[in-house]
Amino acid sequence: MHELSIADAILEAVRKEAERRPGARVIKVGVRIGELAGVDPEALSFGFEALVRGTELEPLALHIESRPRRQRCPQCDSTFDVINDRLACPACGTSETVFVGGDELELAYLEVEE
Amino acid sequence: MTTRVPLEKKVLSENDRIAAGLRARFHEHQVFCLNLISSPGAGKTSLLERTLERFGAREHVAVLTGDIQTDNDARRLARFGFPVKQITTGGTCHLDARMVERALADWPLEPLDLLLIENVGNLVCPSSYDLGEAAKVVVLSVAEGDDKPLKYPAIFFKAALLVVNKLDLLPYVSFDLARAREHARRVHPGMAILEVSCTTGEGLEAWVRWLEERREAAKAGSA
Numbered sequence: 058m059h060e061l062s063i064a065d066a067i068l069e070a071v072r073k074e075a076e077r078r079p080g081a082r083v084i085k086v087g088v089r090i091g092e093l094a095g096v097d098p099e100a101l102s103f104g105f106e107a108l109v110r111g112t113e114l115e116p117l118a119l120h121i122e123s124r125p126r127r128q129r130c131p132q133c134d135s136t137f138d139v140i141n142d143r144l145a146c147p148a149c150g151t152s153e154t155v156f157v158g159g160d161e162l163e164l165a166y167l168e169v170e171e
Numbered sequence: 172m173t174t175r176v177p178l179e180k181k182v183l184s185e186n187d188r189i190a191a192g193l194r195a196r197f198h199e200h201q202v203f204c205l206n207l208i209s210s211p212g213a214g215k216t217s218l219l220e221r222t223l224e225r226f227g228a229r230e231h232v233a234v235l236t237g238d239i240q241t242d243n244d245a246r247r248l249a250r251f252g253f254p255v256k257q258i259t260t261g262g263t264c265h266l267d268a269r270m271v272e273r274a275l276a277d278w279p280l281e282p283l284d285l286l287l288i289e290n291v292g293n294l295v296c297p298s299s300y301d302l303g304e305a306a307k308v309v310v311l312s313v314a315e316g317d318d319k320p321l322k323y324p325a326i327f328f329k330a331a332l333l334v335v336n337k338l339d340l341l342p343y344v345s346f347d348l349a350r351a352r353e354h355a356r357r358v359h360p361g362m363a364i365l366e367v368s369c370t371t372g373e374g375l376e377a378w379v380r381w382l383e384e385r386r387e388a389a390k391a392g393s394a
Contacts (some may be wrong), residue, residue, distance in 0.1 A: 059265050059296035066182050077178040084173070084337065095325030136350060142357045153360065160328070162177040162299060166391070171172055 063096060063162070064104035070164050071114065078169060085118040085168035091161040092126055126159030186300055189268035193303025194315070200280040203386040206266075206302050208326055209310035210319075214336040216244045217369035218310060218378070219287060223251035225379050231282050231283065234342030236289040237266040244289065250358050254278065265296035268303060285386060294319065298326040305389050306331035313337045313344055317351035324358045331363060331385075334378060338368040 067086060075083050090096050098121045105119045126139040130146035136157060137147050145152045178184065181187055192258050207215045219234060226232055233254040236244040245257035258266060258274050272286065280286075288304065290297040298307075309330035312320055314337055320327040327333065333355050348366065355362050365381060367374035 059263075059299060062263070062267075063182055063299070066185065069185075070178070070180070070182070074178070093293050093325045093328050095323075097295075142324075144357070144360060156328075160325070162182045164180050164182055166178055167176045169174055169176060171174060 060097060060100035061108070064101055064108050067105065067164065069099065069112065071117065071167065074167055075114075075169075076169070081169040081171045083113050083117060083167050085120055085141040086166040087120040087122065088165070089122045089124055089161045089163045089165045092125040093157040093160040094162040096162060098123060101158050115139070122165065124159055127156040127157045129157045130154050147161055173207075183299065183301075186268045190301035190303040193268060193272060196280060197286070197303060197305070200283065201390055202280050202283045202286050203389045204286040204302075204304045205382075206288045206290060206297070206304035206307045207310060208290045208294065208297045208307055208330065209292060210294045210315065213292070213310045213312040213315065214369050215289045215292070215310050216247055218334065218336060218364055218367070219248055219289060220251070220262045220368045221372070221375050222287070222379065222382070223253055224247065225375070226251075226253070227253065230285070230340070232285045232287065233278065233283050234287045234289065235271060236267075237270070237291045239263070239291060247367045252265050260291060264291055264293050265300050266290050266302060271302045284390075285382075287327070294323040294326050298323075298329055307387065308332045308334060310334045310336055311351065313346035313348070313351075317347045318354055320351070320354040320358050327355050327358045329357075332381065333362055333364045335364065335366045336369060338366050338373055 071083050071086050090098055102119055109115050109117050109156050127136055127140055128138045128144055130151050132151040135148045143155050156171040233247050235256050235258055237258045237260060238244055239260055239262055243258040245255050248255045256274050258270050285368050288302055307330040309326050351355055352364055365374060365378050
């Protein structure tokens, strides 16, 4: 359960941003989590809520955008979302495609009230 | 008024920053570093024991071994005469770059050319933390399910090598080797896979060869 450490890292980033914006109040933080990031969104939400409760940041919402694995086909150059672990290109059938995304663990945005 | 402020940075950017520093130091001193990851009991420590006993006294190898509690693994590994340090995380389910940095603080890197890091037994959490290693190695034992690569895709995707351990137990378990290979390569096409038994020694020569080849390649790359 490393989601608690990840929630903590998110809150640290939120606090840093909040310090840079005196008078503003952060109401939401958006993160992007790829299916290959090894992070469970539910556990992350749970840990996040637990860490926010009773702090100056409350109420603070967490928005998790889940990202599928994405591959690119070197033959027809199309990029596609991987469904059911099928890595072959759905457009032209080429079996060897290249990983382009899906391991994100990123802070995407903050919503602040000013 | 509500404004949306784009951030666009990694959640673990602090860990990544420290890991990048470690990687630069490993590169500078030509230390080839591997991060071994598996579920508890898959045989990381046994694999390290069998590896260390194959290295002669001329080799410059060191081991960091992570556990939540006890220094049992460090004691098991120290009898081969190489420097070994235990990182006890005290509850944390993975090693992070800061723990490695701290453990290496009083260890000179110059005399080393191979650093083996044994992560905390866990197939999930360690996959998120870069330790500055040249490659991650995932160990899977045949006493586990052959669908583990599909259940825990992150680590099988990120590891350069899969070591399937406990081959000697195959007759007693329902583990299907071909299916495990297929599952691993579904997540990670072209993944290198080695099959070993730390009990009988089967396959260990290939593992040591892989290690040597990667180490030489890393050296050549940084020369």
